[in-house]
Amino acid sequence: MNLDKKFKNIILIIVRDLFVASFLLLAIFSLLELIKPKIILNYLNFNLFFLVVLILGVITVLYFEPEYKEVKKLNFLDYSAIILFSVLIGIFSLYLTRAISWPSILVGVVGTVISYLLITIDYR
Amino acid sequence: MTNNYLKIIRIVLICLAGLTVIFFISKDLAWLGKLEFQTDFNKFTPFISILKPQDQVEIKDLAYIKQEPVWFDIYMPRDFEVARLDFTYKNDYNYKIEVGPKIAEDNNPLQILDETGVSVPANTLKTKSLEFDLKSLPIRYGRLRFMITAPELKDENRGIEIKELKVSLSRKPLWQEGLINNITNYFNYYKNEFR
Numbered sequence: 060m061n062l063d064k065k066f067k068n069i070i071l072i073i074v075r076d077l078f079v080a081s082f083l084l085l086a087i088f089s090l091l092e093l094i095k096p097k098i099i100l101n102y103l104n105f106n107l108f109f110l111v112v113l114i115l116g117v118i119t120v121l122y123f124e125p126e127y128k129e130v131k132k133l134n135f136l137d138y139s140a141i142i143l144f145s146v147l148i149g150i151f152s153l154y155l156t157r158a159i160s161w162p163s164i165l166v167g168v169v170g171t172v173i174s175y176l177l178i179t180i181d182y183r
Numbered sequence: 184m185t186n187n188y189l190k191i192i193r194i195v196l197i198c199l200a201g202l203t204v205i206f207f208i209s210k211d212l213a214w215l216g217k218l219e220f221q222t223d224f225n226k227f228t229p230f231i232s233i234l235k236p237q238d239q240v241e242i243k244d245l246a247y248i249k250q251e252p253v254w255f256d257i258y259m260p261r262d263f264e265v266a267r268l269d270f271t272y273k274n275d276y277n278y279k280i281e282v283g284p285k286i287a288e289d290n291n292p293l294q295i296l297d298e299t300g301v302s303v304p305a306n307t308l309k310t311k312s313l314e315f316d317l318k319s320l321p322i323r324y325g326r327l328r329f330m331i332t333a334p335e336l337k338d339e340n341r342g343i344e345i346k347e348l349k350v351s352l353s354r355k356p357l358w359q360e361g362l363i364n365n366i367t368n369y370f371n372y373y374k375n376e377f378r
Binding site for chain 1: 188200207210229230260
């Protein structure tokens with residue numbers, strides 16, 4: 060039972076690492092696309108890749124249980140910065156997926172929420 | 184022990200992410216000196232358009248050309264020296280077919296894809312390659328238009344069918360051109376064609 064829990068935790072850590080790696084890749088790809096359009100889009104289905112990142116993010120947020128340790132309490136300024144940053148990520152996600160019409164708004168909202176939850180995961 | 188494995192997994196993930204970025208950049212910059220892609224003309228791909236005008240073409244199992252001329256566009260992410268076009272097609276009525284870049288209304292530098300009178304059994308798929316020197320051709324917005332003509336094609340029911348087109352664009356590879364030149368040429372092309 061204990062081994063099962065340990066194994067499950069390792070899998071979740073790997074999923075979280077995969078999410079972080081794919082999220083960073085998404086950010087780098089987006090930056091490259093802004094510098095030279097279609098440098099990545101010509102070779103990669105961006106919507107599919109975005110979906111994979113979202114699924115990994117959702118799994119991480121729902122199931123990953125971080126080890127709780129003493130962390131400083133966030134103040135109003137910290138929360139404002141985190142919210143601003145999350146909204147920026149949401150807008151960026153919306154911009155990147157604007158080709159799929161109205162679902163891009165949903166992607167933007169989900170992106171904002173996931174970003175906020177992930178940034179504050181260690182403070183809850 | 185577990186932490187060590189997790190560290191290794193993290194290092195592998197970081198390496199994989201870095202390699203993925205390099206892979207896509209090297210593809211677009213054609214560091215190997217080659218970019219290849221193919222189409223069956225069913226839909227737009229990032230590099231090749233469908234056959235146009237659309238009312239002169241029917242998409243069945245193969246792309247059926249019922250009137251000529253038709254054309255398609257090739258989109259080039261950077262400067263290339265040579266384009267090789269490999270056509271797989273059916274020419275059951277033995278038309279003379281010519282293919283080439285569409286530069287003007289007339290006087291286009293066409294090459295012969297198939298000759299009149301070379302009789303083959305019906306339903307035979309033929310494959311033929313044509314090469315074009317891209318240096319002297321006018322590329323606009325990173326796009327080069329090719330046309331397919333068959334002046335003898337008059338009857339809509341006796342058309343030409345194209346199964347597949349493979350395009351191979353080539354240029355000097357990175358080790359011959361040098362990294363600085365390669366990147367400079369890439370950005371010059373981008374600036375001239377897309378800005």
